Each structure stands twice: as C-alpha cells, then as structure tokens.
C-alpha cells in the first residue's frame with residue numbers, strides 16, 4: 001500500500017513515516033517542496049497513492065500561514081488532489097476538542113477541516129486526538145526546557161483541568177489502523193490511557209527532568225498574555241494562544257462527543273516516567289529560540305523545528 005503523509009516532516013508525521021516502508025511512502029511538506037495549498041502539486045505527489053494521511057497543520061499563525069489557509073484551504077486542496085489522484089482513503093489527524101463556534105480560530109479551523117473530509121465523498125477516518133507526546137514532541141519538550149531555563153513555572157488557572165496524554169507510538173498505531181481501514185467509525189476520539197490533572201503531568205515531567213521549580217498558579221488570562229508574547233518573540237512559542245485555550249479547558253474529553261476506536265486499537269500506555277524520559281529533549285531555551293526583533297519568516301520557524309526533530313530527514317519520495 002502506498003501512503004502519502006502530509007506533514008510527514010513534523011512530529012507525528014515523522015513517527016508515522018518511520019513505521020511505513022520508505023519505498024512506498026511519500027512525504028509532503030514545505031520542506032520537501034510541496035505546500036498543502038497547491039492542488040496540482042499535491043495531485044502529482046499523491047499519484048499512485050492508495051491513502052493520504054493528512055497530518056500537516058500549525059498551532060499558531062505566522063505571516064500568511066494562517067489557520068484558515070493551512071487548515072481549511074489546505075484541507076480543501078488535499079481532498080481535491082486526493083480525488084484527482086484516485087486516492088482510496090483519507091485519514092485526518094485532528095484535535096480532540098476541534099469544534100465550531102467556540103471562539104478559538106485553531107479549534108474552529110480544525111473542525112472545518114474535519115467537515116471537509118467528512119463531506120468529501122471519499123472513504124475516510126477523522127482522528128480527534130488529545131495531546132501526543134514522544135521524542136521530538138512539543139509538550140514534554142517545552143515543559144522540560146522551561147524548567148531547565150527558569151526557576152518558576154506558571155501553571156494554568158486555579159481549577160485543575162485534566163489531560164490524557166497519548167504516547168506517539170500509540171497514536172501511530174491508531175493512524176496505521178485508520179490507514180488500513182480497520183476503524184469502522186468515520187470519526188473517533190483518541191485519548192491516552194491515563195487521565196491526570198495538568199499540574200500533575202507538568203510535575204511528573206519536571207521530576208523526570210531532575211528539576212523542582214516553584215509552581216505559580218496564574219489566571220488563564222495571564223497564560224493567554226504569555227502566549228501572545230511568546231508567539232511574537234519565540235521561533236517556536238513556549239505556549240501559543242491555541243495551546244493556552246487547550247490548557248484552560250483541559251484535553252481529556254472529545255468535543256463534540258465521538259466514539260473511541262475499537263478496544264484493541266486504543267492507546268494503552270500510561271504517562272510513565274520511562275516514556276517521558278524517552279521524550280526528553282537536550283538542553284534548555286537559549287537565545288536561538290527567540291526571534292530577531294524584525295521578525296523571522298516561516299522558513300526560519302521551519303528550520304528551527306527541523307533542528308528539533310530526530311533522525312535523518314525524509315526524502316520527498318521514498
């Protein structure tokens with residue numbers, strides 16, 4: 001089976017690519033020369049593919065890379081290109097709480113992408129996933145580097161919200177099941193086996209990283225302000241506004257409700273010290289993580305991300 005992975009150079013996409021035969025895998029991303037808004041180029045890349053795993057996305061807007069352009073126009077182009085290339089199935093990696101009319105452009109645009117796939121007329125699986133962690137991730141990476149850099153860690157709000165972190169290997173198991181058509185429901189919720197308060201998750205990561213920062217609970221509005229500043233000053237923000245919203249409402253239940261995948265496919269592993277250790281990044285935040293005052297381009301952001309991901313870079317076509 002030949003599979004195209006949009007976002008195949010990103011955190012989840014790379015882990016998925018590692019589990020597939022490189023000779024039958026096509027990696028689509030700006031770094032491999034195909035942006036997801038050009039139908040022609042996408043159709044060419046998808047030629048001969050049986051399945052498209054659509055894992056490309058952003059968690060903050062930068063220049064012309066808006067949520068609307070990447071998630072909505074991008075998914076429309078992916079669907080159209082898949083149709084033209086005769087692709088048999090689309091698998092979309094969406095977010096657990098992606099939904100309409102909730103006031104968050106990230107959530108709303110991911111929902112719009114879900115609807116485009118659901119209404120595509122093509123066989124499909126939409127995976128509404130909670131936070132995924134593992135080597136090269138955003139979650140363990142950011143918390144670890146923050147506690148290594150600063151003695152104080154701001155925690156969100158005064159009411160504990162919960163998360164169900166999904167180990168990336170478990171997430172890839174679900175993606176592979178969807179690619180192979182082993183998930184009967186068109187939309188499923190992917191959640192980790194362990195539900196824990198956000199503060200407990202952060203403390204667990206800090207403990208594995210060997211740090212004991214002072215935890216400072218701050219109102220959600222302060223985290224939102226921090227995210228606003230981080231988006232403007234950091235190459236990859238410590239926390240983006242979309243993530244502030246996720247943290248404020250918790251990431252442990254699908255919205256709207258969706259069934260879980262069949263039991264033998266569901267994520268089964270807890271948020272263990274062993275798995276956290278495997279995801280620990282090297283180092284702390286340095287000046288290189290901050291943008292130059294005149295602002296960088298999306299290319300710089302891509303370059304910074306590519307420095308974080310592990311393993312050899314994938315070819316555009318295996």
Ligand SMILES: NC(=O)c1ccc[n+]([C@@H]2O[C@H](COP(=O)([O-])OP(=O)(O)OC[C@H]3O[C@@H](n4cnc5c(N)ncnc54)[C@H](OP(=O)(O)O)[C@@H]3O)[C@@H](O)[C@H]2O)c1
Pocket residue numbers: 006007008009010011012013028029030031032034035036037055056057058059065070074093094095096129130131132133138302
């Ligand atoms: N990580 C999680 O916990 C999680 C949970 C639920 C859902 N998701 C969703 O899953 C998707 C992937 O997440 P991730 O953590 O793997 O993100 P990531 O590490 O930031 O990777 C994003 C990927 O998308 C590609 N991309 C971004 N804009 C593009 C464009 N205009 N054209 C073509 N490719 C583009 C990037 O490659 P280039 O920069 O080279 O273009 C990269 O390969 C996102 O849509 C995210 O919303 C993630």
